[in-house]
Amino acid sequence: MEWSSPRDAAMSLTDLTATQLLDRLRKAEITSVGVTQAFLDRIDKVDTTIRAFLRVDRDGALAQAEAIDARRQAGKPVGPLAGLPVAIKDVLCTAGEPTTCASRMLEHFRPPYDATVVARLRAADAVLLGKTNMDEFAMGGSNENSAFGPVRNPWDTDRIPGGSSGGSAAAVAARMAPLALGSDTGGSIRCPAALCGVTGLKPTYGRVSRYGLVAFASSLDQVGPMTRSAEDAALLLSVVAGHDPADSTSVNRPVPDYAKAIKQPLSGLRIGLAREHFGEGLDAEVERAVREAIRVYESFGATVREISLPHSKYAVATYYIIAPCEASSNLARYDGAHYGYRTDEKSMLAELETERRALEVAGDRDGLEAMDNALIRMYRRTRAEGFGPEVKRRVMLGTYALSAGYYDAYYLKALKVRRLIREDFDKAFEQVDLLAGPVTPTPAFKLGDKVDDPLSMYLFDLFTISANLAGIAAMSIPCGSSGQGLPIGLQLQAPPFEEERLLRAARMYQSATNWHTMEPDLEK
Amino acid sequence: MAISREEVEKVALLARLQLDDAELATMTEQLGDILAYVELLGELDTAGVEPMAHALDVCDVFRTDAARESLDREKALANAPKHDGKCYRVPAVLGES
Known part of the structure; x- marks a missing residue:
């Protein structure tokens, strides 16, 4: 030029x-x-x-x-x-x-x-x-x-x-x-x-x-x-x-x-x-x-x-276990407490109160017992409102795969297949x-x-x-x-x-x- | 392996997510599809394969144990949704207030 x-x-x-x-x-x-x-x-x-x-x-x-x-x-x-x-x-x-x-x-x-x-x-x-x-x-x-x-x-x-x-x-x-x-x-x-x-x-x-x-x-x-x-x-x-x-x-x-x-x-x-x-x-x-x-x-x-x-054919499955597992752990930091978005507390507390009354009227003791406390509900609403659908999906997937009883079947299995994928490349190179x-x-x-x-x-x-x-x-x-x-x-x-x-x-x-x-x- | 709506609800609590009815239904279906797909790994015999959590051979990294500056309080609190100048403020956990 x-x-x-x-x-x-x-x-x-x-x-x-x-x-x-x-x-x-x-x-x-x-x-x-x-x-x-x-x-x-x-x-x-x-x-x-x-x-x-x-x-x-x-x-x-x-x-x-x-x-x-x-x-x-x-x-x-x-x-x-x-x-x-x-x-x-x-x-x-x-x-x-x-x-x-x-x-x-x-x-x-x-x-x-x-x-x-x-x-x-x-x-x-x-x-x-x-x-x-x-x-x-x-x-x-x-x-x-x-x-x-x-x-x-x-x-x-x-x-x-x-x-x-x-x-x-x-x-x-x-x-x-x-x-x-x-x-x-x-x-x-x-x-x-x-x-x-x-x-x-x-x-x-x-x-x-x-x-x-x-x-x-x-x-x-x-x-x-x-x-x-x-x-x-x-x-x-x-x-x-x-x-x-x-x-x-x-x-x-x-x-x-x-x-x-x-x-x-x-x-x-x-x-x-x-x-x-x-x-x-x-x-x-x-x-x-x-x-x-x-x-x-x-x-x-x-x-x-x-x-x-x-x-190769296992790569996507391996990745969609490992990446969401790591993501669910990494994204735990978004809790509405330290930085980032927090749900509106007033409406959150009002929501809890409404739920409590309904359960009391129904005499549902188990339901009352299982209710979120204010802090847990703050986390849950903050994350529900702050994250989009794909982030929620991956956090859910990762949390599930790492949860008790599933860790070996999903996360550990994926880590082993990851090794096999790496070894394929080592051999190719x-x-x-x-x-x-x-x-x-x-x-x-x-x-x-x-x-x-x-x-x-x-x-x-x-x-x-x-x-x-x-x-x-x-x-x-x-x-x-x-x-x-x-x-x-x-x-x-x-x-x-x-x-x-x-x-x-x-x-x-x-x-x-x-x-x-x-x-x-x-x-x- | 399909996942039940009850399991999805339980996982949502563990993940600290609140899902409404429509989201629970979609999530149950989509997680079910994804989990069914990853079942593919089951056909591989991985007995004796060392799990690989990391691409590098990670080892402990040490630094000199010397005091150094860290983030000052004002900066650490600057992005907090609610604070009192000293601490982060969150809804009461114990008792009713």
Whole structure:
């Protein structure tokens, strides 16, 4: 792209990738205020339709941008993301600023501290644009579980953007932010990345700090980048990855300079295709796009072989025991006492009194005995009013599976199958460097299509879930378009801590194809 | 395995959720479907398989036992629905008030 005049530059700043923007910022060809304003203008223009953001911090973002420009102009040192706007999924704590998890429960919650990844972004001089919409508490695959209304897919606004990081994906796809952070517990970065046509990476469990990431399932949650290219993902991951003393599950091992390594192609790449990922239920257009992408790798000299992940078919069942169990425990903290929503006490006490009288009139001694006391009823009403249906469903499922008499049959059994799933990957990675396959079984479906059928919604995650159970690194990159013009994603999976391999492989593909540069037409 | 409405009511109490009649009916049906689906795991022989609670080999992490700043009271109470400046306030638990 040529930069003949400042006016041209201002018109198309939002079309540039983060890497391109950073290069021009460094050369002082553009300013952070200019870039930030361009993205804010774009948000004003298209987000009334898409609803990717729950909150846009216009003044804060411009003030940050101005301060960074001033430091750069004064020749003072600036951070590695200096002046680049970033959108943050609203599951990550931002000190003093609302962090809602798209839940009524946390509608007015302002965390007393920053998540470590947010603090790292600030230290890198990124500009925080605002907080993105999501499925409530990151539970969902369509973004329809947001208490504040669904996000719409920029490629077709009657369709879902995928979830749970749908706001972050849509923001990047619709050019409202060059970079975004999402979180992935069972596919929540990769699924919306695939359905919105952006690049998303779920790091190895332990690669990125979870401190200040509002917990859903602590043994599965990871924060990761959602961007326009693998190069941009490398840039963002380099900043957020690394050990954090505040998260004892973050791993203390060096973080490679992903952005530097990414341009080196991988030679002698061995790619595995899991036969279980190409079976029944996979949409023909998705399969065609994925197989075509694999041929691109073959053209680079990669060898491709079929392998087996024999326990794949158990992944969804395993996940929908383990994740709800962890969720039911993590979400016990929302009790209406310490922070977040509390039910109206006056009407709650009146309700109890009415119930008591009715039971007394009926002479129901057992009923009177079994009645909630005021504190228990406060908890129950608070949670009934503060949580949406999917969160309630998972809390119920987890509570049941962990309850006396069922623990061994459900939770313990699932933990054993989790081990078998991990061992499948270990064996596969003895034979191949990467696994390639689909991200989602179909392209984006229509809003409302699966809301009444939670199980079919859960099954939409079948290709992404096992990476979380196994704790490995995985990525989604755009690799095609359906007949209806909807993006299709290619999933790449790598052994633990091989993010660099993933990024280099993704970059190889993106250097030879242009699926990742496709832009939705929001004017139509 | 299906789950009965009574069991769902019991679990709702354990989960500290209040469900109305319509929610109880939907929840009973949907949990039943999901539980029937996860029965799939029953066909696997997992005898002798070590359960895996975590993707990493987690081990105890120690830090120096030194006093350091913690969240001050004002900040800790700032998000509370009800507090008296020192403590969180909740409805009376013991006796009637």
